[in-house]
Amino acid sequence: xxxxxxxxxxxxxxxxxxxxxxxxxxxxxxxxxxxxxxxxxxxxxxxxxxxxxxxxxxxxxxxxxxxxxxxxxxxxxxxxxxxxxxxxxxxxxxxxxxxxxxxxxxxxxxxxxxxxxxxxxxxxxxxxxxxxxxxxxxxxxxxxxxxxxxxxxxxxxxxxxxxxxxxxxxxxxxxxxxxxxxxxxxxxxxxxxxxxxxxxxxxxxxxxxxxxxxxxxxxxxxxxxxxxxxxxxxxxxxxxxxxxxxxxxxxxxxxxxxxxxxxxxxxxxxxxxxxxxxxxxxxxxxxxxxxxxxxxxxxxxxxxxxxxxxxxxxxxxxxxxxxxxxxxxxxxxxxxxxxxxxxxxxxxxxxxxxxxxxxxxxxxxxxxxxxxxxxxxxxxxxxxxxxxxxxxxxxxxxxxxxxxxx
Ligand code: HDL
Ligand code: ZN
Numbered sequence: 254x255x256x257x258x259x260x261x262x263x264x265x266x267x268x269x270x271x272x273x274x275x276x277x278x279x280x281x282x283x284x285x286x287x288x289x290x291x292x293x294x295x296x297x298x299x300x301x302x303x304x305x306x307x308x309x310x311x312x313x314x315x316x317x318x319x320x321x322x323x324x325x326x327x328x329x330x331x332x333x334x335x336x337x338x339x340x341x342x343x344x345x346x347x348x349x350x351x352x353x354x355x356x357x358x359x360x361x362x363x364x365x366x367x368x369x370x371x372x373x374x375x376x377x378x379x380x381x382x383x384x385x386x387x388x389x390x391x392x393x394x395x396x397x398x399x400x401x402x403x404x405x406x407x408x409x410x411x412x413x414x415x416x417x418x419x420x421x422x423x424x425x426x427x428x429x430x431x432x433x434x435x436x437x438x439x440x441x442x443x444x445x446x447x448x449x450x451x452x453x454x455x456x457x458x459x460x461x462x463x464x465x466x467x468x469x470x471x472x473x474x475x476x477x478x479x480x481x482x483x484x485x486x487x488x489x490x491x492x493x494x495x496x497x498x499x500x501x502x503x504x505x506x507x508x509x510x511x512x513x514x515x516x517x518x519x520x521x522x523x524x525x526x527x528x529x530x531x532x533x534x535x536x537x538x539x540x541x542x543x544x545x546x547x548x549x550x551x552x553x554x555x556x557x558x559x560x561x562x563x564x565x566x567x568x569x570x571x572x573x574x575x576x577x578x579x580x581x582x583x584x585x586x587x588x589x590x591x592x593x594x595x596x597x598x599x600x601x602x603x604x605x606x607x608x609x610x611x612x613x614x615x616x617x618x619x620x621x622x623x624x625x626x627x628x629x630x631x632x633x634x635x636x637x638x639x640x641x642x643x644x645x646x647x648x649x650x651x652x653x654x655x656x657x658x659x
Pocket of ligand 2: 273274275603
C-alpha cells in the first residue's frame with residue numbers, strides 16, 4: 254500500500270504543464286517579477302484595504318514601491334500573514350532563503366534586483382524551482398502592447414505557449430466590432446453574415462500569428478446558452494466553427510462579476526453563481542468542439558463535475574482565483590477524483606507574477622497529493638507506486654498536454 258509520503262514524492266517530482274497563466278515569454282518584456290510586483294498582486298490589494306487607513310483612490314495614486322511598503326507593513330508586520338495570498342509571498346521568500354520575518358523590504362529588493370538582472374537565466378531558475386515544464390500565456394489581440402510583440406514576431410520560447418483570449422468579442426460586441434472595423438474588418442454593430450465572416454477572418458488571422466493552443470474567454474455568471482444575444486451569435490457562428498476547423502479547444506472561465514468595486518480596479522471583481530446547464534447544452538449542440546471549463550463559484554463545482562460525466566468533450570480545469578485556496582483545492586480535487594477519476598486537470602496557477610509559480614504550485618501539489626492519497630486509502634486494491642505515478646503524470650501534465658496538443 255502506498256503512503257501519503259510516496260504520493261507526495263510522486264506529485265512533487267512531476268513536471269507540470271501550467272494550462273493558464275498571465276505570464277509572458279521574457280522577450281516580450283511584459284513579465285512581472287520581483288517583490289514589489291508580488292506584494293501589489295491584486296489579491297493583496299483587497300486584503301490591505303481591510304486593515305490600512307486609506308481609500309482605494311489614495312492607494313491607486315501611490316508609487317508601486319510605496320504600495321508594496323504599505324502592504325508589507327499592514328499585512329506582514331502589524332498583522333500576522335495567514336491568508337493564502339500572504340502565505341504565498343512568504344513561501345517565495347523562504348524558497349530563495351530570504352527572511353520571511355523581515356520588518357522591511359530592503360533585503361528582498363536587493364535580492365530580486367540582482368536576480369532579475371539576467372531575466373532569461375532567472376526565468377529558467379524559477380521554472381525549475383516551481384517544477385513547471387511549460388505554461389500557457391494569456392494573449393490578447395486587443396492589447397496594443399502585445400500586438401506590437403506579435404507583429405515584431407520575436408522568436409518563440411517553446412516553454413511559453415499561446416492562448417488566444419477573446420473577451421471583447423463575446424462580452425462587448427459593439428465596442429469590439431468598431432475596434433475590428435478600425436483594423437480593416439467589415440464588422441458593424443448588427444450581427445449579419447458579413448460581420449460574422451469578418452470575425453472568423455480576424456480569429457484565423459490571429460491563429461496564424463500566435464499559433465495558440467486554445468481560445469479562451471472569461472464570462473459573467475449570467476452566461477446562458479441558447480439565448481438571443483450578440484454573444485450567442487458570435488459564439489455559435491464564428492468562434493466555435495473556427496475552433497473546430499483549427500482543432501482548438503475553447504476555454505470558458507465562468508462566474509466573474511466585473512468591477513463590483515470599480516475603485517479597486519483589478520482587485521474589484523467578484524463572483525456569482527453560474528448556470529451549468531448552459532455548458533451541458535453547448536457540449537451537446539457542438540459535439541465537434543472540445544470545451545475546457547473552470548468556474549469561479551464553489552457552489553458550481555459539483556454541477557461542473559456532473560456535466561463532465563455527461564459530456565466527454567468537456568474538461569474541467571483548475572481551481573480558479575477565489576477557488577485557489579487550500580481548503581477548496583482539496584475539496585474540489587477530491588470531488589473531481591470521486592466523479593471523474595483522473596479525467597480532468599486539477600490546477601492552473603493563473604500566475605500574474607513570475608515567482609507566484611513557486612508558491613501556487615508548491616501549495617497545490619501538497620493539496621492535490623492529499624486528495625489523491627485519500628482515494629488510494631479507500632481503494633480495495635493494493636495500489637502500486639507505478640499506478641500512482643501514472644495517475645500523477647496524467648493530472649499534472651499529460652491530460653493538459655493531450656487536450657491542447659502541446
Ligand atoms: O480572467 C482571468 O483570466 C482572471 O484570472 C483574471 O485575470 C483575474 O484578475 C485573476 O488574475 N484571477 O486570479
Ligand atoms: Zn486568469
